[in-house]
Amino acid sequence: THYTLTGLSPQTNYTISVISMNGVSDQDPNINNRTSTIIINTSSDTSACVAGEYTSLQDNGECIVCPENSYSPDAGALSCDCLHGYYRAENEGVDTECTTSPTAPLDLEWNDIQSDSISISWSPPSGTGGRTDLYYVITYTNGGITNEINNVTTTHYTLTGLSPQTNYTISVISMNGVSDQDPNIN
Numbered sequence: 675t676h677y678t679l680t681g682l683s684p685q686t687n688y689t690i691s692v693i694s695m696n697g698v699s700d701q702d703p704n705i706n707n708r709t710s711t712i713i714i715n716t717s718s719d720t721s722a723c724v725a726g727e728y729t730s731l732q733d734n735g736e737c738i739v740c741p742e743n744s745y746s747p748d749a750g751a752l753s754c755d756c757l758h759g760y761y762r763a764e765n766e767g768v769d770t771e772c773t774t775s776p777t778a779p780l781d782l783e784w785n786d787i788q789s790d791s792i793s794i795s796w797s798p799p800s801g802t803g804g805r806t807d808l809y810y811v812i813t814y815t816n817g818g819i820t821n822e823i824n825n826v827t828t829t830h831y832t833l834t835g836l837s838p839q840t841n842y843t844i845s846v847i848s849m850n851g852v853s854d855q856d857p858n859i860n
Contacts, residue, residue: 728754728768743772743804761852773804775856776848779829789838795830796846805850815843 679690723729723737728751730738740746740754756762756772780797787793794812802808810826814833817840823831836842853859 723751724749725751728752730769738769741769741771743774759856761855763851771804773850773852775853775859776803776805776808776850777801779810779846779848782844782846785830786832790836791832791834792836792842792844793830793832794844794846798829799848803850803852805852807851809849811847811849813845813847816840 723746725747726745727737727739728746730736743757743760744754745757746754753768760772760774762770762772777799779799782794782796785793785795796810798808808827809824810829812823812826812831812833814821814836816837823833833842833844847859849859
């Protein structure tokens, strides 16, 4: 999430705090544990940066070229937006390149079927989306009941506790640190 402060005075120090709130936050004695604070100075001349650059407040107002897969359409930008279909993880700053979700895993196959288990394996996706935090989600469904196994980091898995003589539909989805922002992941 983001918010743009307007009407700030030049050559002025500001302390900006953001507090995470919910419906009962005013009764919470630990509310300061959910507060993030930064101090900025508006002495930087952000208008010196051209489209395709942003002004880094941490680097004395230097103009920095937008990271890969991002842009700033206007001069004087304080950050660069990700191109359509590219994202930054929540914990990544404006200086981080924008990345995308991985492609589907390859060559899904079963290796061993028992009365109550099945071993499956697959190959990593051909594209990781430009990230190294790859993991998999396995779903298996029978008769409308879907089970999900999250955060699998290997390319093999044994599903156990299955019902004998029952058909299952098994899917493996490649995920990474920005997949939760991608509306095309299913």
